[in-house]
Amino acid sequence: MDNLIDEFLGYLISVKNYSYNTLLSYSFDLKDFGDFCEKRGHKKLEDVIVVKEYLEELKKRGYNPFTIARKLSSLKSFFKFLELEKGINTQIFLFLESPKLPIRLPKVLSLEEIEKLLSVPDLNTPLGYRDRTMLEVLYATGLRVSELVNLKLENFNLELGLVKVLGKGSKERLIPLGDYALNFLKNYLENIRPKFLSSKSKNFVFLNIRGGALTRQRFWQIIKGYAKKCGLEDKVTPxxxxxxxATHLLQGGADLRALQMMLGHSSLATTQIYTHLDYKKLKEIYDKFHPRA
Structure with a gap:
């Protein structure tokens, strides 16, 4: 099983060009399934009974439907690979249904809460100015944290106010920068970033105190620290x-297709989750003001 998983992960790297985080997710899911098979003494991995027993085991462990659906998706991709490379029949998945998933609306901050968070970093210190710049760029572009911390100087066109991002699946996209983010970024690059420069810096835009690139884990800690200071600890994550x-753009009248491009979603269906938030707001307005609501 371990050898098959290693072959599959190698395929995802060399052929699919999946990100490191996606590989970790696949690796974790498949190792969990392999451990389950080993404990139960299952030898025929593609047996539908084995997979059904595993899904039942996940329910007993208390996993939510979203996690179970993700693990099942990992198994489907794995067995599809085995069918192509090893000739193993994967018809078992014709008999398996993914759990029905409720619509899970993403948590969002109000504009007032965003302003509150942005105001926390101390602009009189290099680290505070760097952090404020990162927050401004994050809110102005909707980047994933991994995309933000991996930005390099060549990703920006400051004259046009654009940032070029290499997202999931190595897909490039261009995102406009608002005036606030652009002004902070220009000043950071000219006056603050040079204070962090070292031989480790290369062309990374956002640097730590040793001159290397910030990690996504460290930036998550930074955000949580600022969120705690302004009383939003339970609400804020990158x-x-x-x-x-995304929500503020949509509420301001942004086109859904344009939003899809800026977020880097491969499917419009993924972006459409934000329309549910908009409908929720409309329902609140209706209930508040309609005389027969």
Missing amino acids: HVIRHSF
């Missing part, structure tokens, strides 16, 4: 800021 970017 992805919540991405959701807030």
